[in-house]
């Protein structure tokens with residue numbers, strides 16, 4: 001079917017696709033059109049990775065917009081929101097406006113009311129519904145990307161409940177759910193009352209197999225020789241073999257450390273075959289990578305890239321990741337060793353995919369756990385570049401004959417598992433029941449149960465696949481919420497003021513209860529006390545304790561005992577005590593950040609990447625903001641102390657720099673330099689002597705002008721100004737300066 005023949009879709013779209021070389025629809029896309037996806041019909045498309053799901057979504061959205069409607073595209077990860085935004089921004093020249101809903105959870109994003117297409121994560125959509133964003137009522141088409149993630153214990157329930165709410169608000173809503181191939185796509189379709197396209201078609205043949213000994217053993221029984229020299233590991237041999245055929249390799253491993261280690265080692269293999277001009281271009285790319293930030297991760301990545309290899313994981317900054325993805329697509333980088341975080345969403349096809357680690361550490365089982373078939377198939381689906389490779393090959397690695405048989409059984413021949421709702425888990429229930437009541441979707445037990453009837457959980461239960469503990473979980477959750485003062489259960493069930501605040505703030509009620517408990521008992525909390533409090537809530541992922549940490553942080557617990565908000569658990573309550581220590585490690589990291597310690601020093605000391613620091617800082621800022629609102633709601637004196645701790649985290653500075661660091665373009669390091677040169681507040685900066693400002697900013701005129709302008713200086717121009725030598729960082733701070741590094745976390 002030609003794209004131009006699809007009725008309902010604006011004519012420019014087919015021209016736009018033709019420019020990208022897309023002439024006719026792939027078979028699953030044609031099936032989707034026949035099912036009415038461009039006429040407003042709901043659809044579940046369960047189709048293999050890289051088989052063109054995005055285009056199905058675009059047909060639905062653009063047709064909806066063409067009818068005068070509004071579309072929402074729900075992505076599973078924040079990093080993917082910007083990817084999709086970029087992808088859809090091409091539509092703007094045809095008059096379709098696109099917006100991304102980001103920002104904090106309390107924002108209703110009113111400016112989005114004017115957009116035709118909105119991209120957001122499921123969490124963001126959930127919070128927009130809770131905060132009553134008016135434009136949500138106007139939606140005509142909602143796309144849910146990677147809908148099989150409803151199976152995810154942490155994030156699935158939010159997606160599930162959000163889709164239920166959106167459908168309740170607008171009963172005629174078109175839902176287009178895109179899924180990887182799963183075992184029970186028919187159940188997803190039944191849940192969403194949608195048509196189903198369930199296809200295993202791929203644009204390019206995928207050969208799945210296992211490397212063992214000196215050969216590749218494919219699922220169809222065929223074998224190819226692939227020799228491993230005595231000096232090399234199987235992955236190196238595969239990369240070498242792929243390179244010899246002019247192809248690239250994507251290697252999936254199970255941790256960031258392994259990704260970095262593998263990239264470093266594989267760089268030895270890729271470096272051998274580089275041509276002179278490739279070496280030059282890689283050198284330039286490495287410089288660009290170093291320019292993104294001056295952390296160790298950045299340096300390690302640059303060192304690999306120079307030699308034709310790279311790693312890709314959630315600890316890399318967004319800029320690093322997109323530089324790597326682009327260079328890999330351009331075939332400049334020959335190997336990427338990646339954790340699977342973004343495997344599903346990012347379009348990085350490669351001749352061969354090696355799933356090197358098929359087990360991953362799992363906290364639930366306290367050890368290594370095999371990956372699901374679904375996850376492995378999604379990684380494998382990245383093999384083969386249509387139009388470039390004759391076929392793609394996806395390989396697992398076996399060390400023994402038994403393992404060869406096991407891997408063929410477990411992954412090569414196996415079908416993906418069915419997805420299962422995780423809504424009945426307690427943390428999800430308490431969050432979503434409170435939100436459902438607070439945003440007026442239900443005001444009685446019966447109404448709640450009726451609302452929950454629109455969830456996948458209910459669909460699966462009705463079919464007899466789940467055990468029915470829904471009513472019991474609802475009852476115990478209502479009890480919990482009531483007990484903590486979030487609900488009023490008189491005649492009808494209503495949220496209390498506190499309950500409304502908690503729901504609006506997007507907090508797990510258990511986090512809210514912990515925070516309320518902590519701040520109620522302390523009039524004048526310290527920053528560390530507050531950082532620890534928010535770090536031990538279920539909304540903060542704590543840092544892991546490494547060997548040696550237990551001892552160090554146990555000592556620290558006693559040294560700083562008076563600062564904790566709440567009683568320190570006894571060392572005999574092992575699990576709670578460990579949690580307390582891990583929260584202390586996180587809190588100390590935040591304290592160092594808020595005391596102007598260098599980012600790479602923090603990264604090194606806590607064994608984390610710059611992306612992780614950013615993540616913790618963002619979460620802490622949000623949770624402290626929430627604590628501030630709760631303290632206001634409760635009329636507590638600690639509001640000021642909480643605000644100060646929050647601002648310190650926000651800017652990464654000590655108390656005395658909060659005012660200055662808040663000026664746009666200043667940031668933590670420049671604030672310190674200005675302060676050391678005698679300019680201590682925003683007001684002083686507004687009236688400062690320009691020579692002093694220029695001196696403090698190391699003679700950088702453009703920076704100095706921007707900063708003065710942001711502070712509201714009468715005449716910010718630096719023309720003819722000579723820097724005051726006594727104000728330079730060398731003069732004021734002696735040995736503590738380290739050049740012009742303003743890679744404050746804003747860069748990530």
Ligand code: ADP
Nearest residue numbers: 022024025026048049050051052053054055347
């Ligand atoms: P998925 O979301 O299913 O993993 P994508 O939507 O990212 O896959 O599509 C994978 C690639 O296939 C993209 O580069 C896209 O441009 C291309 N593609 C999609 N549909 C077609 C088509 N009908 N003809 C040619 N290429 C297509």
